Amino acid sequence: MLWETVRLALTAIIRNALRSFLTVLGVVIGVAAVIAMVTVGQGSSEQVSANVESLGTSVLILRPGAQMMGPGTRDNAPSFKLADVEALQDLSALSAVAPVVSTSETAVYGNTNRSTSITGTTSDYLEIGGWEIARGRGFSTAEDRSGANVCIIGETVRTALFGSTDPTGEKIRIKSISCEVIGLLVAKGAGSFGQDQDDLVIMPVRTVQRRLLGGQDVSSISMTVAPGVSSERAISDIKTLMRDRRRIAIGEEDDFSVNDMKELASMLNSVNSVLTGLLSSVAAVSLLVGGIGIMNIMLVSVTERTREIGIRLSVGAQASQVLMQFLVEAVVLSLLGGVIGILAGLGLAYVAAQIMEIPFSPSLDVIALAFGFSAVVGMVFGYFPARAAARLDPIEALHYQ
Amino acid sequence: MSPPLIELSGITRTYGSGEALVRALDGVDLRVEKGEFVAIMGPSGSGKSTAMNIIGCLDRPSDGQYRFNGVEVATLDQDQRALLRRHYLGFVFQGYNLLPRTTAIENVELPLIYKGQRKAERLVRAREALARVGLEGREDHTPSQLSGGQQQRVAIARALAGEPMVMLADEPTGNLDTKRSVEIMELMQELNRDAGLTIVMVTHEEDMAAYASRLVVFTDGKVVRDEAMAERGA
Numbered sequence: 125m126l127w128e129t130v131r132l133a134l135t136a137i138i139r140n141a142l143r144s145f146l147t148v149l150g151v152v153i154g155v156a157a158v159i160a161m162v163t164v165g166q167g168s169s170e171q172v173s174a175n176v177e178s179l180g181t182s183v184l185i186l187r188p189g190a191q192m193m194g195p196g197t198r199d200n201a202p203s204f205k206l207a208d209v210e211a212l213q214d215l216s217a218l219s220a221v222a223p224v225v226s227t228s229e230t231a232v233y234g235n236t237n238r239s240t241s242i243t244g245t246t247s248d249y250l251e252i253g254g255w256e257i258a259r260g261r262g263f264s265t266a267e268d269r270s271g272a273n274v275c276i277i278g279e280t281v282r283t284a285l286f287g288s289t290d291p292t293g294e295k296i297r298i299k300s301i302s303c304e305v306i307g308l309l310v311a312k313g314a315g316s317f318g319q320d321q322d323d324l325v326i327m328p329v330r331t332v333q334r335r336l337l338g339g340q341d342v343s344s345i346s347m348t349v350a351p352g353v354s355s356e357r358a359i360s361d362i363k364t365l366m367r368d369r370r371r372i373a374i375g376e377e378d379d380f381s382v383n384d385m386k387e388l389a390s391m392l393n394s395v396n397s398v399l400t401g402l403l404s405s406v407a408a409v410s411l412l413v414g415g416i417g418i419m420n421i422m423l424v425s426v427t428e429r430t431r432e433i434g435i436r437l438s439v440g441a442q443a444s445q446v447l448m449q450f451l452v453e454a455v456v457l458s459l460l461g462g463v464i465g466i467l468a469g470l471g472l473a474y475v476a477a478q479i480m481e482i483p484f485s486p487s488l489d490v491i492a493l494a495f496g497f498s499a500v501v502g503m504v505f506g507y508f509p510a511r512a513a514a515r516l517d518p519i520e521a522l523h524y525q
Numbered sequence: 526m527s528p529p530l531i532e533l534s535g536i537t538r539t540y541g542s543g544e545a546l547v548r549a550l551d552g553v554d555l556r557v558e559k560g561e562f563v564a565i566m567g568p569s570g571s572g573k574s575t576a577m578n579i580i581g582c583l584d585r586p587s588d589g590q591y592r593f594n595g596v597e598v599a600t601l602d603q604d605q606r607a608l609l610r611r612h613y614l615g616f617v618f619q620g621y622n623l624l625p626r627t628t629a630i631e632n633v634e635l636p637l638i639y640k641g642q643r644k645a646e647r648l649v650r651a652r653e654a655l656a657r658v659g660l661e662g663r664e665d666h667t668p669s670q671l672s673g674g675q676q677q678r679v680a681i682a683r684a685l686a687g688e689p690m691v692m693l694a695d696e697p698t699g700n701l702d703t704k705r706s707v708e709i710m711e712l713m714q715e716l717n718r719d720a721g722l723t724i725v726m727v728t729h730e731e732d733m734a735a736y737a738s739r740l741v742v743f744t745d746g747k748v749v750r751d752e753a754m755a756e757r758g759a
Binding site for chain 2 (some may be wrong): 128132135139140428431432434435436437438439440441442443444445517518519522
């Protein structure tokens, strides 16, 4: 009889294809939305955490202007010079110091070109930024000092200009300089803001200053803290030195700022968790909407189903048999919707993860929660109206309008 | 002597309470023997359909005794009454009450499913029942593909398939034109005469009642006339 009941339920599902489809759709939308959103949110959170991890030792960035975070400088704050970099190199709290001069230029090779960002710095920059050389080599001290016409390129620039061939030893033209590619960087992928970190050309700082920008300015200075030294102490040493060098009187505010990249990253992480929370609440709303959809379909079909129940009761079905059929129907529809929803949600999240270049990290908890919620809604609203109807005298069910 | 198939004594059915109390049935006594074809008539609101529903265990009396084949029905619970319907009763309604989007043969199979018959056996029985009502070749039509008369034949086949002791028909020709009505009544008369099927039928048309062998008239919830008739066409 159980098998017969399951068969009755399956027949009813197929016979009422549109109603079944709409019910399943409600479950699918709810489950898929929650799983997709939460999975994407968690993936980007993990990405940020991974970025924080990869920073390893604390990286400090010194910029002119009192601004705490983000790019941009105050107009009235004087820029740093290479002499400041040399002074910082004498601080024992720091293990590496590199000047950074940035600009945007078009790199040309043969008849291909790529507009990219140019970073003028020294060989220490690679160590500070955690860059590794995939092919070729970094700058020699002599090249740093003399401002040689050499460059190291990122993977994106290499792909744009050279395709998959070896770029080392080739010459690319940037504005009026023809410079030799001496190294290729290992790809890093997208950064915390989703920017392409590999779209860059690194050149000796003096080359960029003299040949591209003209001037002595350094836009920022990147540093790593020496092992065993706290970043607080390093920051305080840097501030003391800089206030002295920039002749800032006691009581006056700093006209420069030192940012700890780890702090920035952890702040990003908290922004991200707020974002994940936001996504989750949007997802919860879609789950609710999906649930209401299921509920509506189930309630709207009550008129027709009550008559069906009356017919079944009048030919000798017992209330429990009718109920079991409806319960099986609701379970089958909810399970079907749940499984499709999980697959669709994970599929969406996977595609989104590929596009956003974040890790794909499905969470079993969320899958179980979304699935459980929809299943319960489907069963409750499939079951209770049927139970009310099956308790009626058959004649009431038959005459139900 | 075996007990009467249906025996109602002092059956009362009320709706509502207090001022709004309605007595649909007010002390009805009625006996139906095996093999009878009884027509129940009466004006609207006379209680004839209510009596039919109580006989069919679709509704419960407020008071009185109802014995079916010697068994007291009023004390049976919901599931036991379902079993009684399953094994002994077959229904034909004015509005056919077929499952929508469901083929004729599946509709006829329905009572057999609850009787616990196997698929193969059900198909044979359902096919036979459909043939009995003249619907060979229409097995796979859904109600929307059948005329009103054909739908009512499917309903009769469904009632027959379970091999009931009594067929209860509530205004079976109420939605049909005269020609179809006559066809349905001839079919029912044939089932009564040839197969010995006991039939209780509610109707408000005298022409249809004339096919029965006995006429019971209800007025204001009471039986006011109960007499044997010469069957039309017999």
